[in-house]
Amino acid sequence: MTSRPPAERPKRIRKPPQERRLEIVRTAAHIALAFGLELVTLRRVADELGVRPGLIGHYFPAADDLVAEAFAYAAAQERAALLPEDEKTLAPVDRIALFVVRLTGGEHIDLSRLWLNARHLSRFKQPLRRAVAEQETVTRTALTGLIEEGGFTTAAGPLRAAVHLLVAIDGMGSYANTDAEDGAALPEDVELGELIIETAELQLGLEPGTLRERARANGVG
Amino acid sequence: MTSRPPAERPKRIRKPPQERRLEIVRTAAHIALAFGLELVTLRRVADELGVRPGLIGHYFPAADDLVAEAFAYAAAQERAALLPEDEKTLAPVDRIALFVVRLTGGEHIDLSRLWLNARHLSRFKQPLRRAVAEQETVTRTALTGLIEEGGFTTAAGPLRAAVHLLVAIDGMGSYANTDAEDGAALPEDVELGELIIETAELQLGLEPGTLRERARANGVG
DNA sequence: ACCTTTATTGGTCGCACACCCAATAGCTGT
DNA sequence: ACAGCTATTGGGTGTGCGACCAATAAAGGT
Numbered sequence: 001m002t003s004r005p006p007a008e009r010p011k012r013i014r015k016p017p018q019e020r021r022l023e024i025v026r027t028a029a030h031i032a033l034a035f036g037l038e039l040v041t042l043r044r045v046a047d048e049l050g051v052r053p054g055l056i057g058h059y060f061p062a063a064d065d066l067v068a069e070a071f072a073y074a075a076a077q078e079r080a081a082l083l084p085e086d087e088k089t090l091a092p093v094d095r096i097a098l099f100v101v102r103l104t105g106g107e108h109i110d111l112s113r114l115w116l117n118a119r120h121l122s123r124f125k126q127p128l129r130r131a132v133a134e135q136e137t138v139t140r141t142a143l144t145g146l147i148e149e150g151g152f153t154t155a156a157g158p159l160r161a162a163v164h165l166l167v168a169i170d171g172m173g174s175y176a177n178t179d180a181e182d183g184a185a186l187p188e189d190v191e192l193g194e195l196i197i198e199t200a201e202l203q204l205g206l207e208p209g210t211l212r213e214r215a216r217a218n219g220v221g
Numbered sequence: 222m223t224s225r226p227p228a229e230r231p232k233r234i235r236k237p238p239q240e241r242r243l244e245i246v247r248t249a250a251h252i253a254l255a256f257g258l259e260l261v262t263l264r265r266v267a268d269e270l271g272v273r274p275g276l277i278g279h280y281f282p283a284a285d286d287l288v289a290e291a292f293a294y295a296a297a298q299e300r301a302a303l304l305p306e307d308e309k310t311l312a313p314v315d316r317i318a319l320f321v322v323r324l325t326g327g328e329h330i331d332l333s334r335l336w337l338n339a340r341h342l343s344r345f346k347q348p349l350r351r352a353v354a355e356q357e358t359v360t361r362t363a364l365t366g367l368i369e370e371g372g373f374t375t376a377a378g379p380l381r382a383a384v385h386l387l388v389a390i391d392g393m394g395s396y397a398n399t400d401a402e403d404g405a406a407l408p409e410d411v412e413l414g415e416l417i418i419e420t421a422e423l424q425l426g427l428e429p430g431t432l433r434e435r436a437r438a439n440g441v442g
Numbered sequence: 443a444c445c446t447t448t449a450t451t452g453g454t455c456g457c458a459c460a461c462c463c464a465a466t467a468g469c470t471g472t
Numbered sequence: 473a474c475a476g477c478t479a480t481t482g483g484g485t486g487t488g489c490g491a492c493c494a495a496t497a498a499a500g501g502t
Contacts, residue, residue: 014449014498036344041489052451054492059449063490113344116395120341123257123334123398133403163411164420171392174337177344182351190384199385202423235468235479262459273481275462280479284460 021059023049028070029077033110037117037128040067068127071118075135078111083142090218092150093206097214099143100200101221103169104193112173119170140166153205161203168199242280244270249291250298254331258338258349261288289348292339296356299332304363311439313371314427318435320364321421322442324390325414333394340391361387374426382424389420 015023027048028040042063046053060066082099090098102108122129140162147158154161172192186192197211215221236244248269249261263284267274281287303320311319323329343350361383368379375382393413407413418432436442 012450012497016499017449020449042491043489053490054452055450057491061491116337116341117344119395119398120337123338126403129398129400130403133399136399159408160411160416163407163413164416167392167395167413167416168388169392170395171388171390174340174388174391174395177340177350178354178357179350182347182354186384187380190381192384192388195381195385195388233467233480237469238479241479263461264459274460275482276480278461282461 017059020055024056024059024066025069025073028066029074032067032070032117033074033114037067037071037114037121040070042066062127064125064127067121067125068131071114071128072131072135074111074114075118075131078108079135079139079142082108092146093152093204093210094214094218096143096146096150096200096204097211098218098220100165100197100211101215104172104196105221106193109176112176115170116173116176136166147204150204154203155205164203165196165200168196172196238280241276245277245280245287246290246294249287250295253288253291253338254295254335258288258292258335258342261291263287283348285346285348288342288346289352292335292349293352293356295332295335296339296352299329300356300360300363303329313367314373314425314431315435315439317364317367317371317421317425318432319439319441321386321418321432322436325393325417326442327414330397333397336391337394337397357387368425371425375424376426385424386417386421389417393417 024045028045031044031048032040042053042056042060045066046056049056056066057063060069082102083095087095087098118128118132122132140159143166144158144162147154147161152158152161172195175186175192178186198208200206201208201211212221245266249266252265252269253261263274263277263281266287267277270277277287278284281290303323304316308316308319339349339353343353361380364387365379365383368375368382373379373382393416396407396413399407419429421427422429422432433442
């Protein structure tokens, strides 16, 4: 028993660049969601993927670009889940209802964390700042379009109504890392999600309760 | 000329612990405001202060505590600037007007950045999370008190009105790092500060324009 | 079958960080 | 004037990071 099996050379798996690249971005997005964008590091992604760090550096010579792409990937997925393409047949009020109710449902807490993360980190990383601005614009445009299309009675036009709502959503997201144990940030009878829905109904000139009702009618909530 | 002047021993200045400690926290708060909380590091603070890193470690054996105190210090100063003690004689509506108008005036952009920074970083640092919750509570309590005292006609009580407003403010703060160059995050005719003031007036049952007017009447704006 | 291309490895370098510890020197009370 | 306390220094350890590079091996074209 003097000879050990020869150190098990890791079989080298070579993939088409496009595929490998996607794999890397997906993994990075997963890390970003679960642990935060600052942990999207060449080493970390490589570990998760079972390859060597140098390989990640080969695809992303500047690590900041990977961070930005990871965020963009996750954010795009999120939007697809909140405003699915296959719901385009629904009335605007229904789509908005689903959007808001899903968003405040509590399952998107990790997404809120990610956005908060990105908004802060974009202070230091220009590529990420760019990606955040892009994702913002896409969502704002989509929401503004829905409001226009729905013919709501807004106080100052669809765009401003959309921004009002998005600001409220980001405000709620600011509390995503607040732990109830650390001094009870909010009295428990104040539910942030409720406030967002109130804001939406206020901005769109809807009767209180309309959005939840529309969402429930479409099987959410 | 073989002998150089003996390497100029840095004169060792010994200060009373309390004073030194305050000095350290002040310096840390300054760094946090100017460069971000992640740059509040033992080395960095020591450099700024002209001492050796070990000294900072002597006062703050856990670096996270310094970060938390730096934030708390800056946040407390901010509140003192937005809701000064010596304005307690003013009517609640005036104090709230000054609070909101000062906040949206654009000079507090670095404070918004700091809050965003802290809200995100508190995900990883428990002492900071605690400090954020504390500062939040103090501000919310003060604002709720003002709303109560002012006898406004709120839709759902002073606390909820206060939270509505604070969420909107945090939402605006989310955009503190958005650079106009990176894809024009917002159409320029949408002024976030305006939206906050609108929200405040809406939540407090005030005529549009009231808050700016009250602020101007008190010499701000 | 060989040859070119390049995806992938393995390792190095320099940097910044928190944390720890022994030696030193300024201050205070006696 | 002296002694004790401790604020302050100087240096060392270990970690994780991005960037860089030469060597290697898998795939594809001819």
